[in-house]
Amino acid sequence: MVVMRRMSEITLFDYWRSSASYRVRIALNLKQLDYSIVGVDLLKGEHKNKVYLNLHPQGLVPAIKIDGEIFTQSLAIIEYLEDLFPDVALLPKDAKGRARVRALSFAVAMEIHPVCNLSVVNDVVDMVDGDNQDRIDWMQKYIRAGLEAFEAYLDHSSTGLFCHGDQPSMADCCLVPQLYNAQRWGAEFSDLKMISAIHQECMDMDAFKKAYPDETDMIMSEMMEIDGGCCV
Numbered sequence: 740m741v742v743m744r745r746m747s748e749i750t751l752f753d754y755w756r757s758s759a760s761y762r763v764r765i766a767l768n769l770k771q772l773d774y775s776i777v778g779v780d781l782l783k784g785e786h787k788n789k790v791y792l793n794l795h796p797q798g799l800v801p802a803i804k805i806d807g808e809i810f811t812q813s814l815a816i817i818e819y820l821e822d823l824f825p826d827v828a829l830l831p832k833d834a835k836g837r838a839r840v841r842a843l844s845f846a847v848a849m850e851i852h853p854v855c856n857l858s859v860v861n862d863v864v865d866m867v868d869g870d871n872q873d874r875i876d877w878m879q880k881y882i883r884a885g886l887e888a889f890e891a892y893l894d895h896s897s898t899g900l901f902c903h904g905d906q907p908s909m910a911d912c913c914l915v916p917q918l919y920n921a922q923r924w925g926a927e928f929s930d931l932k933m934i935s936a937i938h939q940e941c942m943d944m945d946a947f948k949k950a951y952p953d954e955t956d957m958i959m960s961e962m963m964e965i966d967g968g969c970c971v
């Protein structure tokens with residue numbers, strides 16, 4: 740059977756190291772969608788300029804333009820992609836399964852990620868007149884605690900090669916970027932056996948490899964040369 744895929748023009752406003760952007764890159768790749776990337780350099784404050792704030796009033800990445808319309812919030816974006824392009828499913832068909840995949844996704848995106856957002860951590864460090872070691876300690880504490888809880892969630896009959904069954908889902912799109920972050924901050928997870936096995940399984944897939952931050956950085960650098968560094 741030939742699957743007819745509706746063609747859409749998709750532009751992702753992305754920062755290469757943003758885990759929320761990384762989630763969406765994985766989802767786009769899993770769904771085999773073509774997209775272009777516009778880099779928004781958080782270090783240069785490009786997410787707070789007027790042009791970008793018109794796209795995303797919270798001044799956060801990612802944002803995505805699909806057929807001329809802007810969408811924000813990584814999980815809402817992934818669910819919208821799921822509605823538009825259901826042939827590679829990132830959410831199970833059954834309501835119970837969908838609730839589980841959402842719970843796993845939220846455990847990362849709504850629990851670990853907000854307290855480890857760099858702007859939050861920088862404020863905390865400033866308030867206590869702390870230093871970089873305090874920043875590292877904070878990151879390690881909250882990432883590790885979140886991942887231990889995630890590992891406990893995975894102790895479930897629906898866990899398979901991936902977080903839910905034997906195909907990647909939205910939960911894997913959230914877990915893998917969080918693990919990239921864990922590695923970046925030295926938060927240990929190799930003893931968390933189910934997480935480690937799923938991580939390995941994901942990293943063997945092209946869709947995840949292609950979304951990896953350093954790969955995107957390379958593509959972005961090339962784009963910057965082409966468009967003279969104009970990001971937004």
Ligand SMILES: N[C@@H](CCC(=O)N[C@@H](CS)C(=O)NCC(=O)O)C(=O)O
Nearest residue numbers: 757758759799800801812813814858
């Ligand atoms: N809940 C949002 C989180 C977005 C978010 O926090 N993005 C970070 C990068 S991972 C960001 O733009 N940070 C910029 C800042 O905090 O100033 C989503 O899932 O899209």
